Amino acid sequence: MRNFQRIASDMDITPLLLAINTKPRLWREDTYLRDFPQGPFGEIESIMLRFPVKSVHDTQAELENHLSTYDQQENVDYPAYKTLSEARPLIMWLMSRVAGERLGRCMINKIAPGGRIFPHVDTKSHTDYYSRFHIVLQSNPDSHFRAGTETVNMPAGDIWWFDNAQEHEVINAGTTDRIHLVVDIRTAR
Numbered sequence: 382m383r384n385f386q387r388i389a390s391d392m393d394i395t396p397l398l399l400a401i402n403t404k405p406r407l408w409r410e411d412t413y414l415r416d417f418p419q420g421p422f423g424e425i426e427s428i429m430l431r432f433p434v435k436s437v438h439d440t441q442a443e444l445e446n447h448l449s450t451y452d453q454q455e456n457v458d459y460p461a462y463k464t465l466s467e468a469r470p471l472i473m474w475l476m477s478r479v480a481g482e483r484l485g486r487c488m489i490n491k492i493a494p495g496g497r498i499f500p501h502v503d504t505k506s507h508t509d510y511y512s513r514f515h516i517v518l519q520s521n522p523d524s525h526f527r528a529g530t531e532t533v534n535m536p537a538g539d540i541w542w543f544d545n546a547q548e549h550e551v552i553n554a555g556t557t558d559r560i561h562l563v564v565d566i567r568t569a570r
Contacts, residue, residue, distance in 0.1 A: 485565030521555030
């Protein structure tokens with residue numbers, strides 16, 4: 382496979398999954414990705430741990446002016462990163478494992494049964510800078526992740542790298558939620 386690589390298996394994801402399940406309000410605190418008008422995430426729920434400072438602009442010129450004024454790869458901790466402290470050991474282990482130089486976006490995405498992330502390609506500036514990893518917290522045999530022409534099913538406890546410069550999508554045709562901790566890391570690649 383060119384677009385996916387398993388990094389680890391059998392990670393202890395139970396403490397984080399338990400923490401998420403005892404704090405369901407976190408799924409409703411940030412709807413930025415789901416509500417983004419032209420985005421592919423209309424059918425998911427997210428818990429933002431680390432993300433760039435969010436802003437909305439009316440025109441392309443306003444957006445370009447905004448982007449020229451700061452480091453577009455900078456991410457900040459959101460309150461949920463402190464609340465879900467159980468995520469930190471998994472993220473830091475992964476940073477160490479891949480010789481990470483800078484931690485980027487970290488978010489937990491949930492796709493309900495019958496839901497999906499629609500086909501899309503991440504921006505070139507982002508894919509050129511960061512590598513994308515998925516820590517699988519909950520899955521089912523009918524949850525399928527496609528990047529390019531390759532499709533995988535990622536079991537709970539696995540950690541995967543995938544090439545998010547390829548068109549990708551996720552379809553959860555199963556009967557349980559699919560929950561992944563998505564982590565962007567700058568590596569020495």
